Amino acid sequence: MNVPPATPVVLALDFGGTKTALTVADPHGTRLHDLTVETAAEHGAHAGLKRAVDAARTLLDGREPVAVGVSTIGIPGNEGVALAPNIPGWEDLALGRELALAFPESELRLATDVKAAARHEYDAGALRGCDPGLYLNLGTGLAVALVVGGTVLTGRNGASGEIGYNLRSLQDVGRTDHTPLEEAVSGKALTRAAAHGSTQLADHIGELLDELAFHLVNLTIAVDPERIVVGGGMVRSWDALHDPLRAALDAAVPYPPQLVPAAHPYDAPLLGALALAVEAARTRI
Template identity: 55%
Template sequence: MAAASVVLGLDFGGTKIALAVGDLTGRRLGESVIDSRTGSGNAADALARSLSAAHDLLADVAPGQDLAGIGAATLGIPYDDRVELAPTFPGWGELPFGRLVREAFPGVPVRLATDVKAAAAAELRWGALAGADPGLYVNLGTGLAIAIVAGGTVITGAHGASGEIGYNVRSPADVYAGDERTILEHVVSGQALEITGTARLGRPVTAADVFTTARTRPEAAVLAEEFVRELAMHLANLAIAVDPSRIVVGGGLVRSWDQLEPGLRRALDAAVPFPPELAAARFPTDAPLIGALALGVEAAGAVLGAEAFA
């Protein structure tokens, strides 16, 4: 049975949805990507098209094989009846997310996770967090979040929202401000750097452009230094609280790792009693999809038993 079993990974983003079929070791057998904004453009249509595409992918790359588990990663915090904290994809929060995935594949065990926690699962099982206990995964992409791993698992928290540091309070003046404050993600994220960079550099730029331009233009260098310094402060506080053996950084901004790493390393060495290791992720850009496969392997393992993975 194990030799004929596969798992399905689903990574739901605001602009694209990535799908992959893998074997029980996580080796990818086939994958595809669909645009979440095509068709009617609404969230329900995007989810329906992605689940249909998943059936097509399974039929194409694993005909006749048993689907042993599914991992579904998404922006926001997924539940069976909704998705919390997903404002960038209108309508996504109202979908009965987990239930619709389960109904599309009756009887197949499903694991749900945020995209960042799925990425951490990939790094824990196959990447740079292997053997780290505890460890931190930091996602520097369009948004900002972290995941904590301990005891060989990703910590979810009471509501599935552990690690949502994009909501961090930034100063004492913000402690009682509620929704009126500027949250950390509005200052330290790829989207924030793009907005700030465009305003202060006087032309449209991406976050990557800011770091590239920082090599030659002083005003861009100031922007990059401000970004790294604030991120470093929150990362140092996290390291003091959690005492990780290793911190791994992933997401699109890791392409500028040579400019990110020195400031982060300096802050950890200066502020943390026991400075952790610091490394770029093994899967810097597609970790959520690989993590979804890891979740599918976990779901399959709960049913097939350890002998399936021998």
């Protein structure tokens, strides 16, 4: 085993559709240095990964981290990242293997960003003590995570909660060429709508909230959560989100749950990655 440095540190990275957030912390999780770099998806997956690794080296300032925790869009593995269309080439990027090569002396842990965020919100945020609890991410993409008995459900293939792939109408049944829900309900969808002017954007926001409420109500009826916690960049418009979602839940759900913003709506995935790094560091120190 490699001997850790006199002042060991851990590294956390959160790979998102528009940015990568990084933090260096001590082995107890106290953050020492933070940095955010643009994903620049148009330059491809390998360029985005190199940009993040270079930024991490700047933060580390010559130190080797004892452990590296990673959260990412999609479902990460050593040979690729499944269900990650927002960054061209990300699905074919051997993320685990590439990071192991970049940080060969570090323990490495990877997780899907929304599941990492839900884990953090359960441990130290707005989902604490909730059973079951539902974490809804409204960012560049759309997904949920379900926490039952203190465990974030992953599903057989790690794809539990990927509601961005939901069908949108009866006409979509049996078709392989349908438009998935994330294309209409997400920050990415709003960005596209904004390009067409303010009038169309206002109409699109109303349609987005209606469609989001439809799916959230059905999911809530199926799960019967104690609380729904909402995170992601769209939480910046919480007042506009809360009222229509609250009204929809109250009108249709037999036992309407609480609906609150995440305690850390914008950096819960990074904090979840940091928790992974801290946990991994315990095996080395």
